[in-house]
Amino acid sequence: MRGSSAFLVLLLLAACGGSTEPEPVVPLERQSEHFVFESTSAEATAAEMDAGIQLAEQHYAAILALVGANRIPAGKVTVILEGDFRPDRSGGYIDAEGAAHLSRYRADLGGYFGSLAHEIAHALRYTYWHRFNVxxxxxxxxxxxxxxxxxxxxxxxxxxxxxxxxxxxxxxxxxxxxxxxxxxxxxxxxxxxxxxxxxxxxxxxxxxxxxxxxxxxxxxxxxxxxxxxxxxxxxxxxxxxxxxxxxxxxxxxxxxxxxxxxxxxxxxxxxxxxxxxxxxxxxxxxxxx
Structure with missing residues (x-):
């Protein structure tokens, strides 16, 4: 009986197009006027990528008004979404190339983008850091x-x-x-x-x-x-x-x-x-x- 039940389940899965194979992990990228967002389908959703880059552009405009165009470097800022927060790594940081890395927290703790403005503020100072070796x-x-x-x-x-x-x-x-x-x-x-x-x-x-x-x-x-x-x-x-x-x-x-x-x-x-x-x-x- 158990063998017959398992066989029926397999038949139903085949008929419905079901598969036990995991979804392939694919790279995700979004580009806007001032940002490149990078991640994979394992670490972010398309909706998160879209929402993040839209919010980043809003922050960029506000930071531009705050500090002045002469203090904003040319070129795009790269933002990398790294998946759920893990205690063994920082939740947000700037790497040696000036890219901002973000981890996803619970929604009530800010989700992916609770610290986006803070990290963008750092990233937009990357050229300044190196110019003056501060x-x-x-x-x-x-x-x-x-x-x-x-x-x-x-x-x-x-x-x-x-x-x-x-x-x-x-x-x-x-x-x-x-x-x-x-x-x-x-x-x-x-x-x-x-x-x-x-x-x-x-x-x-x-x-x-x-x-x-x-x-x-x-x-x-x-x-x-x-x-x-x-x-x-x-x-x-x-x-x-x-x-x-x-x-x-x-x-x-x-x-x-x-x-x-x-x-x-x-x-x-x-x-x-x-x-x-x-x-x-x-x-x-x-x-x-």
């Missing part, structure tokens, strides 16, 4: 990641990805300070090695500092620092601001606190975020720095 510069790591997240917030404030997941950046960042989970800005400048292990603090705090600088000193001050043609020492940044970094950092904290206080129900807004993500590893003074 990697060894003092404060480069601090400024690079802070500026990229500043850009991401400016061009995609509703983004559902890390680190805010759709919550108001000022409220979440200020709540970090209220909870005693802040890291001093100067510590982050001096210790870029804290960037990844302390990422739940470092990304919001540095982006917030740039947001304050833009509001208090103007966008050109931000761009003069972020696209400096000379080494970004503390003294160079202070020359742009016309204030010491100690003064600027103290004023930033007051600015952020005022924005929190001016937000009706700020504590209630922040509560579900910290209920959801509050179990993440937090760096502590005296232990981590």
């Amino acid at each position: 990697g060894p510069w003092e404060n480069f790591g601090y400024l690079e990641e802070g500026f990229a997240e500043f850009v991401a917030i400016a061009v995609h404030p509703e983004k559902a990805g890390f680190p805010f997941y759709g919550y108001p950046p000022d409220v979440i960042t200020a709540e970090r300070l209220i909870r005693g989970e802040g890291i001093p800005q100067q510590v982050m400048r001096d210790r870029h090695d804290l960037n990844t292990p302390c990422e739940w603090q470092t990304y919001p705090l540095r982006a917030s500092w740039f947001r304050y600088i833009e509001e208090e000193y103007g966008r050109e001050a931000v761009l003069s620092i972020a696209y400096s043609e000379v080494q970004t020492t503390d003294e160079r940044i202070e020359a742009v601001l016309g204030a010491t970094l100690e003064q600027a950092d103290a004023a930033w904290e007051q600015w952020l606190s005022a924005r929190y206080a001016a937000t009706p129900g700020a504590a209630e807004i922040a509560q579900p975020y910290f209920e959801r993500f509050g179990n993440q590893s937090i760096c502590v003074e005296g232990e981590d720095w």
